Amino acid sequence: MLAARGNNxxxxxxxxxxxxxxxxxxxxxxxxxxxxxxxxxxxxxxxKEQDVREGSVEETDFPDTSLGAGSDDEMSGQMITRGWRIxxxxxxxxxxxxxxxxxxxxxxxxxxxxxx
Amino acid sequence: xxxxxxxxHIALAVVLVLVAAFAGQLRRWQKEYKTRVRIIPAxxxxxxxxxxxxxxEIEARTLTVPEVLVKFKPGVSESTIRSITAKFxxxxxxxxxxxxxxxxxxxxxxxxxxxxxxxxLALPEVEYAEPNYEISIEDLESNPVRPSDPRFTDQWxxxxxxxxxxxxxxxxxxxxxxxxxxGDDDIVIAVLDSGVDYTHSDLQNNIWQRxxxxxxxxxxxxxxxxDLQGYNAITNDADPMDENGHGTHCxxxxxxxxxxxxxxxxxxxxxxxxxxxxMNAGGFGTTKDAIEAINYVIDRKNKGVNVRVISASWGxxxxxxxLEDVIKKAYEAGIxxxxxxxxASTDNDRRPHYxxxxxxxxxxxxxxxxxxxxxxxxxxxxxxxxxxxAPGAEILSTWLGDEYEEKSGTSMATPFxxxxxxxxxxxxxxxxxxxxxxxxxxxVDKLDSLKSKVASxxxxxxxxxxxxx
Numbered sequence: 001m002l003a004a005r006g007n008n009x010x011x012x013x014x015x016x017x018x019x020x021x022x023x024x025x026x027x028x029x030x031x032x033x034x035x036x037x038x039x040x041x042x043x044x045x046x047x048k049e050q051d052v053r054e055g056s057v058e059e060t061d062f063p064d065t066s067l068g069a070g071s072d073d074e075m076s077g078q079m080i081t082r083g084w085r086i087x088x089x090x091x092x093x094x095x096x097x098x099x100x101x102x103x104x105x106x107x108x109x110x111x112x113x114x115x116x
Numbered sequence: 117x118x119x120x121x122x123x124x125h126i127a128l129a130v131v132l133v134l135v136a137a138f139a140g141q142l143r144r145w146q147k148e149y150k151t152r153v154r155i156i157p158a159x160x161x162x163x164x165x166x167x168x169x170x171x172x173e174i175e176a177r178t179l180t181v182p183e184v185l186v187k188f189k190p191g192v193s194e195s196t197i198r199s200i201t202a203k204f205x206x207x208x209x210x211x212x213x214x215x216x217x218x219x220x221x222x223x224x225x226x227x228x229x230x231x232x233x234x235x236x237l238a239l240p241e242v243e244y245a246e247p248n249y250e251i252s253i254e255d256l257e258s259n260p261v262r263p264s265d266p267r268f269t270d271q272w273x274x275x276x277x278x279x280x281x282x283x284x285x286x287x288x289x290x291x292x293x294x295x296x297x298x299g300d301d302d303i304v305i306a307v308l309d310s311g312v313d314y315t316h317s318d319l320q321n322n323i324w325q326r327x328x329x330x331x332x333x334x335x336x337x338x339x340x341x342x343d344l345q346g347y348n349a350i351t352n353d354a355d356p357m358d359e360n361g362h363g364t365h366c367x368x369x370x371x372x373x374x375x376x377x378x379x380x381x382x383x384x385x386x387x388x389x390x391x392x393x394x395m396n397a398g399g400f401g402t403t404k405d406a407i408e409a410i411n412y413v414i415d416r417k418n419k420g421v422n423v424r425v426i427s428a429s430w431g432x433x434x435x436x437x438x439l440e441d442v443i444k445k446a447y448e449a450g451i452x453x454x455x456x457x458x459x460a461s462t463d464n465d466r467r468p469h470y471x472x473x474x475x476x477x478x479x480x481x482x483x484x485x486x487x488x489x490x491x492x493x494x495x496x497x498x499x500x501x502x503x504x505x506a507p508g509a510e511i512l513s514t515w516l517g518d519e520y521e522e523k524s525g526t527s528m529a530t531p532f533x534x535x536x537x538x539x540x541x542x543x544x545x546x547x548x549x550x551x552x553x554x555x556x557x558x559x560v561d562k563l564d565s566l567k568s569k570v571a572s573x574x575x576x577x578x579x580x581x582x583x584x585x
Contacts, residue, residue, distance in 0.1 A: 064525075070400065073402055073404075077399045078457075
């Protein structure tokens with residue numbers, strides 16, 4: 001992301017989004033995935049991270065390589081994939097994240113899935 | 117001698133002659149018709165069969181199958197042959213008229229046929245001798261072939277002998293199929309996936325290499341690509357190295373090198389796998405990149421590469437007209453498209469899964485079975501939109517890092533069907549894509565568990581597909 005101030009005094013911010021491949025260079029541990037999920041939820045809800053409580057983290061099998069939480073226009077391998085189902089609580093609601101060593105996803109947030 | 121004595125002597129002589137003649141005729145009858153009646157030599161009267169066991173023994177002697185076939189050299193007389201067989205306590209059961217000197221010999225001691233043949237072979241009068249092998253209908257139809265790969269015993273999908281609680285015979289009949297063909301490196305099968313680890317020791321000899329007479333791939337956006345062994349649609353370059361493992365696993369099911377004393381064997385011992393990468397290290401990709409990869413395959417086919425099958429172990433519930441259109445183009449190019457039915461445990465007739473649900477003439481949708489011929493708990497089904505089932509649970513195959521892993525999914529079932537299609541093409545190079553699809557989906561073992569679940573009602577049978585059953 002690049003930020004610059006124009007002649008009119010306004011800031012210009014340029015964002016460059018990498019390909020799906022570039023986002024997947026990191027290898028997540030369970031703790032990494034939990035941390036990323038809490039950080040993400042806090043930002044989405046506009047709350048402090050300490051207000052996001054860990055509900056549960058369970059190891060489980062998902063139906064495909066997108067962990068059953070594929071985004072629009074996404075194709076995934078039809079292979080049973082082991083990962084973690086992470087449940088976080090904030091604002092009296094429970095939110096579900098799904099993760100494996102390759103990815104962290106938010107499942108069914110306002111009807112949609114998101115790849116972090 | 118007075119007259120009465122003379123007449124008595126004549127009468128006795130006549131009677132003796134008649135008795136002798138009658139005895140000789142009885143021997144001939146016994147030999148020709150193998151009756152139970154035999155002239156019992158005087159010295160054997162005390163040993164006449166009186167028990168059931170002895171009668172059975174006599175019957176067995178007269179009705180037994182000859183153990184050995186012996187060819188005596190030219191010039192060995194019949195009397196010499198009988199003398200030799202008598203010394204071995206054998207007898208000539210039959211003479212083969214069309215081959216002079218060839219005798220079917222019955223070993224009355226019922227010794228081992230191999231040893232008996234060896235004893236005859238040691239004689240100077242014998243040209244050759246061999247056991248009288250039993251030929252069964254199964255032998256006439258097929259001669260099951262077993263690969264030397266050390267982990268073949270773990271590949272229940274190819275040969276299920278009930279290992280780990282499985283059901284014997286719940287497999288794709290690969291060993292019988294291999295009596296017809298083990299594949300051919302003239303057949304190219306495109307694995308459209310997360311790429312393939314083309315350095316894996318059990319895959320490297322079955323990876324497609326662009327022939328010198330096929331021009332490099334030209335992409336409108338990227339220009340000329342030095343595609344030596346496949347294509348990466350994500351980065352639009354020539355390196356389809358797998359970073360996830362999924363594609364490598366599927367490739368191994370199709371064509372891990374067979375009979376190389378390493379790891380496992382694929383459905384095809386020998387084949388050319390064309391790696392196409394459109395899914396990333398996470399195992400997912402975009403529709404656009406899938407289309408680009410299929411476009412590459414069609415281009416290579418049009419440039420003379422014998423690509424016969426695309427194996428597509430991926431999908432979603434999102435329908436794409438663009439993707440359907442390019443699959444139709446692959447159909448027009450004569451390429452079969454085998455796709456996973458999905459793992460949501462749902463009915464694809466009610467909740468479509470793509471690309472397996474596209475109604476295009478080259479598409480075969482595949483459900484997954486477990487090692488007991490039951491629909492896998494995760495597998496989608498569809499009496500109309502899922503064509504066939506194949507093993508897809510606890511499947512051992514190649515993985516990253518020169519390793520092997522067991523995985524489950526309709527992803528795993530799909531390459532078994534794609535692999536069988538490649539075997540058919542290897543055996544019948546001129547078969548059309550329509551005939552190929554028809555042969556695959558009609559060559560099944562019907563299963564009760566698949567009734568009203570898949571259109572064919574059955575599990576892929578590779579041997580039937582090749583006419584070996």
